[in-house]
Amino acid sequence: MSELKRLAYSILAFLREQTKSQAWNSDERESLEVAMQCLENVFKISSQDIHLAVSPPLTEIFSAAVTKDLIWNAPSEFTPSAQDVIRAEQLKNEGNNYIKEENYRAAVDSYSQAIELDPNSAVYFCNRAAAQSKLNNYTAAIEDCKRAIAIDPDYSKAYGRMGLALTSLNKHSEAITYYQKAVELDPENGTFISNLRVAEQKIGEASSPTGAGLGFDLASLLNNPSFVSMAASLMQNPQLQQLMSGMMSNAISGPAAGVGGLTDMGSLIQAGQQFAQQMQEENPELIEQLRNQIRTRSFSGSNEDQS
Template identity: 55%
Template sequence: MEDKKCLAFSIIQYLHDQLQNGGLSSDAQESLEVAIQCLETAFEVSIEDQSLAVSETLPELFAAATKRESSEVNPAGSSVSEEDIAEAERLKTEGNEQMKVENFESAISYYTRALELNPKNAVYFCNRAAAYSKLGNYAGAVRDCEEAIGIDPSYSKAYGRMGLALASLNKHAEAVGFYKRALELDPDNDSYKSNLKIAEQKMEVPSPMSAPGGFDLAGLLNNPGFMSMASNLMNNPQVQQLMSGMISGPHNPMAGAGAGAGAAATGNPNPTDLAGLIQAGQQFAQQMQQQNPELIEQLRSQIRSRTPSASNDEQHQ
């Protein structure tokens, strides 16, 4: 009860100050006098009772509370300093520069460091989601878009990028919902309109490029992460040797007579029959699995028939 009386006293004290120094009209002053009398009666306090006064005035308490509420707070509960906010922005800008030169892994690193300093910034999550998508990590993109939307439910770009990630995972029905929400927030965005139309079509028509077992050749060839991995593999001397052995097999009319002996000398299987060809293919798949098992696992779960357009989504804030 004592705290309530102190609060009431602070309010009455503030109203008294407004009566004397507020420059109010006579009608307003009369209204304040009535309000003061009502408060004194309701809480049984008097402006004369200075024992109820606190060290700070009501305006000072209000200013301090407003400043605390406007501060960005991290999960640990501590305020994000102005220095951290500035450094996070610098890191975000560096990440955007890395995106422009297609150094996506480096961009992710910069965005992650920015989030460590300011974890309640929806833009940082959304930009990192774009970088994840460029590397074929659509699950990571979905998670970051969810975080961005949780922080800012009116952030249209987060919904658009969520749609792109879900469409890339062949979850077209879910992608449609996010594209529609993105268009509600940004109705003039042609990219969202185009991608919504594509997703709606994919809900109705199965992909002609998908094999019976669910393997999507078109999606595989459009996956930048896979193509990067394949390029690295083809520069691997062991893989080059393996492919050379496959090409020099009996199914190749230009194969040399010494191909079999060369393969035997190097220890690689000699694909002189179907079994040997299968064995060579298995070794190639094992090389791929060893180099990037996470991407291989993602490719197994993805059936992509057409990559949605991101032409209007390349700008990073």
């Protein structure tokens, strides 16, 4: 109860300080006063109970939290013991092994324990970011990358992993900034260079009226013998031949010419759906490969080594 009283007194002092501001209207000021009365009545405290005050005052804590120079993001001044440093490194190595085993939750736990023992290591935060990303906890990964960068502004891997997390949230413009910094710090790293190029390509596709929606390399697809063979076989289908004939008739004579031709967008969509369905029936393995290519298109880093 004594700790609650100290907390309540801190809040009371904070609210009392706020009432001195001229920014409140009458309703807001009345609400503040009601809140203070509730604290005084429930916890049996008053502004005279100076012995309950904590240091630093809540006003200073609040001010530090809303400034741009937020101290929590900076390296800790805590100095771990030699024994803690050794144990933290052991926990980090355990986390790396869990990553290899794809036990990402256990990896997060190990890295978190290492951070508790030694909060000054950029590596621990950066490795935990990698594990968080594997669990799709991209916001947590971004925060860990920020901590790693604050500790070591020249740690290229932290920038690279920040880029990956931002990419997963479709924040490609922000990701490019971090990839560029990663490449600047480690210009020989092929993963950073590749990810930067893909992010730039994503931006280009989003701004291009023809590129949006293309999730695979069309040139590679047309050079795929299995796809070409399947397409040639499908084109022998009489129904598809009739649809293609109608399309060509429209292209030559105009949309109003051919009865039975592709005279509207609905017919075109229908033809495409039929073609796709028959492709799926003809070679489901190839179609699945194409789908996987679209899903996993090209961001490297999934097998990235841990530090």
